[in-house]
Structures are given as structure tokens and as C-alpha cells.
Amino acid sequence: MRYVDEFRDPKTAKAIAARIHRDVDPNRDYAFMEFCGGHTHALCRFGLEDLLPDNISMIHGPGCPVCVLPVGRLDLAIELALSRPEVTLLTYGDMMRVPGGNGASLLSAKARGGDIRMIYSTTQAVDLARDNPDREIVLFAIGFETTTPPTAAAVKAARAAGLNNFTVLCNHVLTPAAIDAIMTTGSEQTRARLDGFIGPGHVSTIIGAEAYQGAVDKWGKPIVIAGFEPNDLLNAVHRLVNQVNRGGAQVENAFARAVRPGGNAVAQALCEEVFSLRDSFEWRGLGTIPASALRLSDGYQEFDAEQRFALTYTSKPDHKACACAEILRGEKSPVDCKVFARACTPEHPIGSCMVSPEGACAAYYLYGRYRDIKRTNEPAAA
């Protein structure tokens, strides 16, 4: 596939890895957080950490929308689908098997009679609302900035079509806020080790490279935006090493083939019209973060499922055995969780990080990285 295969060339991967080995300072450790769960999967799938010098550690970040959604928000959706027979709840497939409170999931709620359907695109949501005027179509919207514009487009389309049976249960969250949270709520130890971030590629097609300037200025850590192919990631690690070596803290766009400095202005304008900042929002692992998520804006209140169905959010604890919270803060690695690959597997997940295709636990499980992986809190060179 064009723009995929070229960036997977093994010879090039070796050449970049050789440059990393050449340029690392053997007298120090490096720790970089790949923010995005898609990057975590690429690292594991292609075994990229094996190509890196021993004194570079990758810390897996919170950029997995399914993972960071707290139990209480998922339970809102499950309860809505079960308590309102007129509701058809639409969700992306990733969410179906995530355990909510008491081990329930959207899948088990569907088995209990809830009308819950998987969609691939929000365009289907609008079509369903149009075709089923007697049903209340509710889009369970989750995701970072990549997935927000498609939700906004559906809301606009529903208004244009005069649909009054379409609402959104909005859980869209913001990447820069999560980076701030890592730097403020994460453990002292993790923060002290962290030398820089690999910025999410697809989120950045929307928000643009410039969106990270604030974080770089505030925290003094370099951010290199990367695509999702193995050589993109190795190249980003190389650029981070070079920045760290010269004491730099800049935003570098290493995914410039798809990411523009200002991002996608059309999508941004649409999101600004349809959504407003929430005062605060609870994240799994990162706690309640001010101004970190979106709600329907004042002009679009009639599309807000929380208003229409008078939903009130209650915070609920994670499963006691689950270490997703620490993993999402970069404090632990999946192998640090006692139930990893024992009681918790993709077939019987205990936490969200084992379900999502972007979750760190799923990545370790799928690609067998748990066999000989370094524990997160051990400095690499120790």
C-alpha cells in the first residue's frame, strides 16, 4: 500500500537505528513517551524497542480513547440503553467489550435486550435517525481530536435534515490537556525521567503541529509528531535523541506529509461551532482534568443526550486488580499488572487497556512483548 510499505522498509529501519546508536550519549538514559496508543501498537508489532539502544526506554502514554474513558461514563451509556426502550445506542466497535461497572459491557447489555449497534462512520448514525423516526438514535461519541470532527459533521447533518431524534452522548477529549495532566498528575519519578514525547500523528492532522507549542513552552520537553509506520517512529526517536543531546525543547513535525502547521481549519471551525469546552471531565487514570473535554455548545443543546435523557454522571472505581490507571499515567507497564495474561486476556478483559486495539495491555498480549520486557520503573541502564 502506498505511503505504508515505503515507510516499513527494513533496510531503512536498520539505517535509522544505526544513526540512533551512533548519536546516543552512552553516559545517560533517555525516556520518551509515545502519547498515542496507535504508536504503542506499532512499537510492539514491529519489535522496534529491540532496535533501540538499551539506554532508551519507551513509556506508553494515555492516547487511547477507549482506555481513558472512565467506568462511570461507559455506565451512562449502558444504563441509557437498558432503561430507555425507545433508544438505539450507536457505538464504534472498539467500545463493545470494554468492562463497565459490575463487569457489564455494551455487548452484555445488548444481550440483555438493549438496542446497541456498532457503526463504522457517523454518517450511518444520521441515516439511521432519518430511517427510524420512531427511534431515539444516540451516538455514544468517544475519541480524541481525530474522531471529534466526524461527530460534529453528524450533528450538523442532523440539523440540516431537521432530525429531532438524534443526540450525542459526548465524551470527546483533548490531547494537549492530557499532556498537561501527565506533567502534573503523573508520579514525580515518571516526570523526572521523561525526556520528550512522540506526538500523535492523526490527532495532529486536525489540531496541527502548532497546537503543541504551549506544552513545549510550559514543560520544556521536546515533542516530535510522528506517523504510524515503523520508520516514522524510529525517525521520531532519532530526532528526540538529537534534541535532547543539544538541550532542545521544540515541536518537530516528522509527519509533515500529512500534518500541516495549523492543522485542518475546516474541521476545527466545525468543532468550534458544535462543541464547547466542559469545565472539567474525569479520565481514567488521569483524574478530573479542567477544560479537557467537549460538550455540545449552547447553540446545539437539543443534540445533547445528557440533556435530553437527564443523565447525571457518577464517578465509579476501576476493577481493584486493574492497573490501567497507572499504565495510562506512564507509571507502570502491562507486565507490572498481576493479572496481566492470567486473569486478564483479550477474551476475558478486566480493564479497558486489554480490550482496545490501542491499549497497551492488548499490544503486549498480542505481540508477546511481555516475555522479556523491561519494567517501566526500572531505569534502563540499571
Next chain:
Amino acid sequence: MCLALPAEVIAISGEVATVDLDGVQTPVSLAFLKDVTIGDYVVVHVGYALSRIDAETAAEQLAIMSGAEIQAHEGEPA
């Protein structure tokens, strides 16, 4: 969830493009991307085109990655 794939635009009709996604023809909304022409590659996510892939930039990046030692930022002082 945030995963997206590059796909070639093979037809455009109004705000909807048909893309070739690894051999499968799929409709994709151009609601966020106005300046697309047939033959362009776009980044596709949940049925929407998010950005256009710049062929020239991609080629430059490949050349740098595959061994050209001249990397503009390399060895530069801060």
C-alpha cells in the same frame, strides 16, 4: 480509534469521494477537505478524509530516512 489509513482518491462526486483502500473501494466524506483531486492520497478515518498526503514531502522524508546523512536539524546548536 484514532487509526487512519492512506487511500487514493479515484472518484469525486460532490462532497463524497470514492477511495481505493488497499483494493477495496469505499465512499469517504470530503466534508473537512476541499482541495482534493483524483489521484491524491488522503488520510481516511471513520469514513472521513482528514488530510491530503503531500507527495513531495513524503518523497523528501523517505530520502532522508533511507540514508542521506544530511538531516537539516542534525548537529545544529540549539
